[in-house]
Every structure is written in C-alpha cells, then in structure tokens.
Amino acid sequence: MAILEMKRIEILSMLSDSKTIMDLIQQYGVIEFSNVEADTDKLYKLSTSTALSQLDKFHSIATSALDILNEYVPEKGSMLASFAPRKEMSVSEFFFKAQEADAILSKCYGINALYKEIQDNRVEIVRAQTAIDSIMPWIDLDIPSSFRGTVQTSVFIGSIPKFYDRESLFSAIAVELPEVNFDAKIISADKTQTCVVTICHKDDAKDFEQVLRGLGFVNPSDPTKHAPEYRLNRMQKKIEECNKEILNCEEKIKAYNEDREQIEFLIDYFTLRTDKYKSLDKISMSENIFILSGYIPQVEVDALVNKLEEHFDVAISVTDPDYENDEVPVAVQNGALASTMESVTNMYSPPSSSDVDPNVIMPYFYYCFFGLMLGDAGYGLLMVILTLFIKLKYKPEGDKAKAVNYGLCCGIGTTFWGVMLNSWFGDLPTYLGITIIAEKHLYWFEPIKYTTDFLLFAFFLGILHLTLAHCVDLYSKARKGHLMDGIFDNIPIIMILFGVLPIINSQIGGEALNKESTKFIYDFLTGPATGVFNIILIVGAVLIVLTHGRGAKGIIGKFLGGLNALYGAASGYLGDILSYSRLLALGLCTGVIASVINMLAAMIGNPIAFVVICVLGHTLNLAINVIGAYVHTNRLQYVEFFSKFYEGGGRLFAPLSVNSKTFKFKEETKL
Amino acid sequence: MSMGIVFAILGAACAAIFAGMGSAKGVGIVGEAGAGVISEDPSKFGKVLILQILPGTQGLYGFLAAFMIMNKITAELSLEQGLGLFVAALPIAFVGYFSGVAQGRVAAAGVGIVAKKPDQNGKAITFAAMVETYAVLALLISILLIGQVQ
Numbered sequence: 001m002a003i004l005e006m007k008r009i010e011i012l013s014m015l016s017d018s019k020t021i022m023d024l025i026q027q028y029g030v031i032e033f034s035n036v037e038a039d040t041d042k043l044y045k046l047s048t049s050t051a052l053s054q055l056d057k058f059h060s061i062a063t064s065a066l067d068i069l070n071e072y073v074p075e076k077g078s079m080l081a082s083f084a085p086r087k088e089m090s091v092s093e094f095f096f097k098a099q100e101a102d103a104i105l106s107k108c109y110g111i112n113a114l115y116k117e118i119q120d121n122r123v124e125i126v127r128a129q130t131a132i133d134s135i136m137p138w139i140d141l142d143i144p145s146s147f148r149g150t151v152q153t154s155v156f157i158g159s160i161p162k163f164y165d166r167e168s169l170f171s172a173i174a175v176e177l178p179e180v181n182f183d184a185k186i187i188s189a190d191k192t193q194t195c196v197v198t199i200c201h202k203d204d205a206k207d208f209e210q211v212l213r214g215l216g217f218v219n220p221s222d223p224t225k226h227a228p229e230y231r232l233n234r235m236q237k238k239i240e241e242c243n244k245e246i247l248n249c250e251e252k253i254k255a256y257n258e259d260r261e262q263i264e265f266l267i268d269y270f271t272l273r274t275d276k277y278k279s280l281d282k283i284s285m286s287e288n289i290f291i292l293s294g295y296i297p298q299v300e301v302d303a304l305v306n307k308l309e310e311h312f313d314v315a316i317s318v319t320d321p322d323y324e325n326d327e328v329p330v331a332v333q334n335g336a337l338a339s340t341m342e343s344v345t346n347m348y349s350p351p352s353s354s355d356v357d358p359n360v361i362m363p364y365f366y367y368c369f370f371g372l373m374l375g376d377a378g379y380g381l382l383m384v385i386l387t388l389f390i391k392l393k394y395k396p397e398g399d400k401a402k403a404v405n406y407g408l409c410c411g412i413g414t415t416f417w418g419v420m421l422n423s424w425f426g427d428l429p430t431y432l433g434i435t436i437i438a439e440k441h442l443y444w445f446e447p448i449k450y451t452t453d454f455l456l457f458a459f460f461l462g463i464l465h466l467t468l469a470h471c472v473d474l475y476s477k478a479r480k481g482h483l484m485d486g487i488f489d490n491i492p493i494i495m496i497l498f499g500v501l502p503i504i505n506s507q508i509g510g511e512a513l514n515k516e517s518t519k520f521i522y523d524f525l526t527g528p529a530t531g532v533f534n535i536i537l538i539v540g541a542v543l544i545v546l547t548h549g550r551g552a553k554g555i556i557g558k559f560l561g562g563l564n565a566l567y568g569a570a571s572g573y574l575g576d577i578l579s580y581s582r583l584l585a586l587g588l589c590t591g592v593i594a595s596v597i598n599m600l601a602a603m604i605g606n607p608i609a610f611v612v613i614c615v616l617g618h619t620l621n622l623a624i625n626v627i628g629a630y631v632h633t634n635r636l637q638y639v640e641f642f643s644k645f646y647e648g649g650g651r652l653f654a655p656l657s658v659n660s661k662t663f664k665f666k667e668e669t670k671l
Numbered sequence: 672m673s674m675g676i677v678f679a680i681l682g683a684a685c686a687a688i689f690a691g692m693g694s695a696k697g698v699g700i701v702g703e704a705g706a707g708v709i710s711e712d713p714s715k716f717g718k719v720l721i722l723q724i725l726p727g728t729q730g731l732y733g734f735l736a737a738f739m740i741m742n743k744i745t746a747e748l749s750l751e752q753g754l755g756l757f758v759a760a761l762p763i764a765f766v767g768y769f770s771g772v773a774q775g776r777v778a779a780a781g782v783g784i785v786a787k788k789p790d791q792n793g794k795a796i797t798f799a800a801m802v803e804t805y806a807v808l809a810l811l812i813s814i815l816l817i818g819q820v821q
Contacts, residue, residue: 347793448739451814575804582807588814589731592738624731627724634793635800 002357004331005298008321013314018290029657030300036284043284048277059270065108068115073257083394089663104266114249121242128235137188138228146223154205156198158219164194176211180204268660279656331653340406349648356476367413373586373629377418378425383411420444426594462580473645492543499537590625675753682760683737689764690733693771697726700775704782718785718792722778725799729771732810736763759816766809774802
C-alpha cells in the first residue's frame with residue numbers, strides 16, 4: 001500500500017450540527033485539521049484557549065489521581081499485561097459515561113486532597129520530630145523553661161555552647177563572682193552544649209547574669225510554660241495522631257480503587273476533548289455555519305463523505321493538495337510485515353510525500369541482518385516463543401501489535417541463521433551430549449571456524465543490499481520522470497559493486513570459499529566468469545566517468561566531474577561494503593560469549609551451578625546482543641541503505657482521532 | 672612455557688585490557704550523562720540505556736580477539752608465531768580503546784538529544800554507531816591477522 005495519497009477536504013455545514021459532526025470526524029479519525037483563515041469579517045474564530053487550559057487542568061488532576069492510586073494500590077497483573085488491547089465501548093455508552101465526568105472528577109479532587117493531607121501530616125511529623133530533638137536535652141528539667149524565679153530568687157535556664165560538669169561550671173563562675181551564693185544543676189551536657197539551671201539571690205541577679213553571658217549562656221529559643229516532659233508527651237501524641245491520620249487517608253484512597261476504571265475513562269475523556277478543542281481552534285464560523293478544512297487520505301474520502309452527506313446538510317469539496325506550497329502530511333499503510341518497519345523508518349525520519357515508502361522494501365534484509373548479528377537458534381526460539389505467547393494471550397492492537405510482530409520477525413531471522421550456523425545457545429548441545437543437527441550438510445558453516453567465509457558472505461550481502469538501494473533509487477527517479485538520470489546514477493554503480501566480487505574474494509584468503517558448502521560460489525568467482533566480472537567493473541567505471549559529470553559545464557568540466565565521481569564511488573563504496581563486516585563482528589560476539597558462558601558453567605562440575613550460570617549468563621548475553629543487533633541493523637539501514645535513495649523529512653499525518661489508552665469504540669459510529 | 676606462548680598471552684591480554692578499558696570509560700561517560708536526564712524524567716530510561724550500551728561493544732570485540740588468540744595457543748607455538756599473535760591483537764587493542772572513549776562522548780552528547788527531543792533518539796544512536804565502524808574494522812583486521820598466523 002505504501003504511502004497514501006492525500007486529499008484536501010473542505011466541509012461547510014450548519015453551526016447547529018457542528019458538535020455532532022466534530023464527534024463523528026473524531027471517531028472516524030481520518031482528518032488532520034488545517035487552519036481556516038477567516039478572511040472576511042463575517043467569519044470568526046472560536047476562542048478555545050480558556051477551555052483548553054481548563055481541560056488541561058482537569059486532565060492533570062485525573063492523571064495525578066491515578067498516579068496516587070497506583071502508588072497505594074499497585075495494579076496487579078504481569079508486565080506483559082500492558083500488551084492487552086483496549087476495552088471496547090459503544091458510542092452511546094461513552095456519552096452516558098461522559099455525563100458522570102463531573103462526579104468522577106470530584107472523586108479525583110478527593111484523592112488529590114487526601115494525598116495532600118498525607119503530605120501535610122508528614123510535614124507535621126517532621127516538625128514534631130525536630131521539636132522532640134530540641135526537647136531531649138532538657139528532658140530531665142522538671143520546671144517549665146520559661147521559669148524566671150521566685151520572689152527572692154532568680155532562676156536562669158539555658159545552654160552554654162561548651163562542655164561543663166558541675167565542678168568546672170562552679171569554678172568558672174566562682175572565679176568571677178567569689179562572694180555570690182548560687183547553685184547550678186547540669187541538666188545535660190555533651191561536646192557542643194551544656195544545658196544548665198542556675199539559681200541565685202535576686203540582688204545578685206544582674207552580676208550573675210553578666211557572668212553567665214560571658215560564658216556564652218543563652219536562653220532556650222522556645223521558652224514555654226510547660227515542663228519538657230509534658231511537651232515531649234504532647235509531641236509524641238501529635239506524631240501518633242498524624243500517623244493515624246495518614247493511615248486513615250491511605251485507607252480512604254484505597255477505597256477509591258473501585259473507581260479506577262472510571263478514572264482511567266476520565267483521563268481518556270479529557271484527552272479526547274482536548275484533542276477536539278485543539279482542532280476546533282482551526283475552524284471558522286459565522287452566525288449560522290462553520291467551515292473546516294484539512295487533509296484526508298484518498299482511501300477514506302468516500303466513507304466519510306457518504307456518512308456526512310447521509311446525515312447532515314453539508315457542502316464538501318475534495319481537491320488535490322498543493323505540494324509546492326504546503327507541508328502536506330504523510331500517512332503510510334502497510335501489511336503486517338512491512339508495518340513492523342514503520343517505527344524504524346520514523347525514528348530516522350518519516351518519508352516525504354515524494355519518497356518511495358521504504359517500509360515495503362526494508363524488512364527482508366532487515367531481519368536477515370538482525371538474525372545474522374544475533375545468529376543463535378536458542379536465542380531466536382526464545383524470542384519467537386515469547387512474542388507468540390504475547391500475541392496469542394493478549395492479542396495486542398495497533399502499535400503494540402507492530403512491536404510484537406517486529407520481535408517475532410527478529411526471532412525468526414535469528415532462529416534461521418542460528419540453524420544455518422549451527423549455534424544453539426552457543427555450543428550448549430555438546431555439553432549436554434546431544435547433537436541437534438548431525439548431518440554436516442544440513443547446516444552451512446560454523447562461523448568461528450570459517451571467519452573469512454563469514455566475512456565474504458557479509459560483504460556479499462552488503463553488495464546485494466546496496467544494489468537493492470540503487471534499484472529503488474532508479475525506480476524512484478523513473479517514477480518522477482527522470483528515467484535517464486536514474487539509469488546513469490545507478491546502473492554503473494551496480495556494475496562496479498558486482499565487478500569487485502572476485503577481487504574481494506581473492507583479497508580475503510582466496511581459498512576460503514573452496515569448501516564443500518560454498519564451493520559453488522568459489523567456482524563461480526574463480527572460474528571463467530572472472531573475465532566477465534572484470535569487464536563489468538571496467539565498463540561500470542568508464543560509464544561513471546562518462547555520465548556522472550553531466551551537470552558540469554564544458555567537456556573538460558564533465559570529464560573532471562566524472563573522474564571525481566569515480567574517485568568518490570571507489571572510496572565511498574569501499575567504506576560502505578566494509579561496513580557490513582559488522583555482521584561478522586556481532587555474529588561472532590554472540591556465539592563466542594555464549595560458548596564461554598557454557599565453558600564457565602561446565603568448569604564447576606555441579607549440575608545446579610551449571611543451570612544457574614547458564615540461565616544468568618545467557619540472559620545477559622541475549623540482552624546485550626539484542627541491543628547490539630538492533631542498533632547495528634538500524635545503522636546499516638540508515639547510513640548505508642537510506643543514503644542511496646531516501647529523502648525523508650516528511651511530517652506524519654496526525655488526524656483528530658480517538659487517542660485513548662483504555663477503551664476503544666466498538667462500532668465505527670452510530671448517530 | 673616458550674616465549675611464543677608468552678607473547679601470545681600478552682597479545683590476548685592487551686586486546687582484552689585496552690578494548691575493555693575503552694568500553695568501561697565510554698559506558699561510564701554515557702552513564703553519568705544519562706543519570707542526569709533520568710533524574711528529571713525516569714521514563715526515558717530505555718532510550719538512555721541503549722545509548723549507554725553502545726560503547727560497550729569494543730570490550731566485547733577485545734574479548735573476542737583475546738578468545739581467538741587463546742584458541743591458537745598450543746604447546747609448540749614458536750616465538751615468531753607468538754609475536755605474530757601479539758601484533759595481531761594490537762589493532763583492536765588500540766582502536767578499541769580510543770573508539771570506545773570517543774563513542775562514549777558521542778553517545779553522552781546523544782543523551783542531550785534524548786533529553787530535549789526524545790523522538791529523535793534514532794539520530795543519536797546513528798551518530799554513535801558511526802564511531803563503532805572503526806572498532807569493527809580493527810576487529811576485522813585483528814581476526815584476519817590471527818587467522819594468518821599458521
């Protein structure tokens with residue numbers, strides 16, 4: 001299917017129908033709105049910013065309520081359960097539930113308020129704890145710290161920032177005031193401070209205080225009329241109360257768990273409305289009518305237009321988009337296999353509307369490369385089993401289905417190459433004393449023994465891959481009406497790519513392929529065909545010199561341009577082909593590390609240890625090498641493959657649609 | 672033990688040591704940068720993790736070369752063969768070290784891309800994978816050279 005043809009659609013209808021029409025369009029999910037300029041003063045725009053910010057607020061309240069709920073009542077179910085499809089819901093059910101939105105929202109407010117109460121109580125506890133910390137040094141004091149004395153005496157309660165015991169304090173004061181009678185009691189003392197109660201006659205109070213101040217004496221920062229022990233009890237009681245309150249709130253939050261589904265619905269409901277308002281922002285209206293315009297894929301036009309015309313008074317015009325001046329969005333639609341590539345392509349850059357959809361072309365080499373880089377039947381089968389399990393148990397939909405299919409294809413590729421290279425968790429079968437494939441001719445070769453064969457094979461695949469890229473470029477240019485450009489730019493390069501095969505063969509060991517399994521390739525590359533390859537190579541080179549300078553002015557300019565292109569091709573494609581040696585590097589890595597894990601496991605000589613080490617080691621090896629294979633397969637696509645024909649830079653089609661997480665509409669629409 | 676075996680072991684050790692050092696440093700650099708992003712937005716963990724693992728392959732390549740040299744060690748290894756294996760280990764040892772560190776830097780910068788534009792992480796991965804090419808080429812030569820030592 002590839003890239004869908006886009007149309008521009010304009011719909012004009014009665015304002016009274018606008019709400020129903022917008023809902024219908026959202027359910028169909030096929031129109032991306034563009035701004036309708038209100039170029040007369042009869043048309044005006046709806047101001048949606050207040051509504052949008054309001055919706056935004058509600059949405060975040062509902063989301064935080066769900067987060068809080070998840071914190072206190074973690075959702076049960078395995079990690080894989082997120083692959084499960086959305087629940088079905090009919091449109092009428094949706095509108096019925098939507099009426100309860102306010103009630104659910106107030107529940108969300110309730111959850112948020114409870115959570116805030118918990119936070120406040122936690123702050124209170126911290127405060128009480130700090131207060132207790134400051135009370136503790138005074139705990140042995142049995143009078144309030146604000147006590148200042150009796151009729152005849154003055155009492156000074158406070159701390160001195162230095163360690164004193166009773167004797168040293170007495171002598172420190174007595175040195176200054178030898179004739180004054182006083183008493184002092186050390187409440188507590190440590191390296192940083194000494195808490196003391198001192199008492200003296202009121203007449204001496206002034207001098208006495210001065211001496212105390214000289215020692216660094218300060219009154220407590222929070223003098224109170226209660227004794228410390230009383231305050232301690234009060235604080236402890238407060239902490240207890242706060243804890244009780246927190247538990248209480250937590251219970252209340254947990255009770256809200258039965259509303260979880262409703263809250264999830266509410267989040268989706270607000271997402272839907274936010275999306276709708278964002279699109280409403282783009283339409284124009286007068287007193288009686290409204291106008292919307294946007295992009296719609298050609299394939300969807302009929303269904304939507306029929307539906308609208310059947311139910312409403314509408315005027316609809318469908319025209320070709322203006323590719324020259326407007327940034328037309330791009331939508332792709334592919335079969336199960338090609339659609340798995342969409343995420344890979346979009347990560348690079350979505351196709352532009354003039355591109356050939358690369359998703360259709362990519363998967364074969366992609367999964368072949370991925371399989372070669374991981375290259376182990378054991379790992380491949382694990383991937384296949386896991387993805388098939390998810391597929392059959394949860395029946396994922398949409399992007400999740402694509403991701404699972406992607407994993408499945410990677411697994412199949414890996415299993416295939418694992419069988420071909422006779423790798424089952426590395427060389428695990430030999431340790432277990434079993435032979436999975438006994439007949440030598442049933443697998444191809446073991447890469448660790450025939451590294452040069454593997455390398456040559458990698459280069460060969462690389463040449464095929466690059467050739468495919470140039471064929472696509474040829475097709476793409478021909479489609480745009482530049483057939484001759486396509487031929488000149490691509491055919492000579494393809495000739496050179498194939499012409500160098502015997503040279504590569506002779507450079508790398510030469511004899512490496514001269515074995516039973518690959519003898520036919522060896523014979524082909526070294527036999528009479530060699531001369532033909534050389535001719536192809538030379539003709540290709542000459543053609544590049546003759547044609548690639550055609551843009552330059554003058555015969556000498558053209559010739560020099562051609563020579564330059566030949567040099568560029570020679571150096572550039574050498575690099576490109578060499579780049580495919582990563583197939584060998586990563587493929588060997590997986591196998592060798594797997595073998596080392598088996599070796600380590602066998603060294604201990606204990607069956608349980610063998611199993612444990614194997615499971616842990618192979619899991620780790622699989623995890624690391626899956627990421628390696630993913631990254632480098634992508635790189636081969638992006639750098640070597642895409643650079644030959646792919647422009648990218650498109651903008652993905654983003655229609656107004658039901659962008660929900662937890663439910664989907666059962667029927668397309670019912671008015 | 673003959674001098675040949677000593678040199679072969681030295682070669683295997685060099686391959687594992689330097690390439691491993693490069694990877695350790697590279698992965699470390701990306702990890703530091705990644706932790707900063709995760710502290711702001713933990714949901715980007717998967718994307719950052721892929722970037723962090725990228726400079727790790729050099730260590731694997733060094734390990735691979737060391738393993739292949741180990742397979743070559745026999746009791747009757749001559750001095751010439753041992754020296755040959757030692758020299759064969761040098762490409763992946765040195766290039767592994769420097770490309771590991773350089774790839775770490777690129778990937779750490781790529782963490783910045785993930786932080787600001789998470790949907791563009793494919794580009795960050797591609798930048799980092801460009802550096803890896805030279806580690807692959809060095810490994811390739813090391814493997815071919817090891818194969819040449821008869």
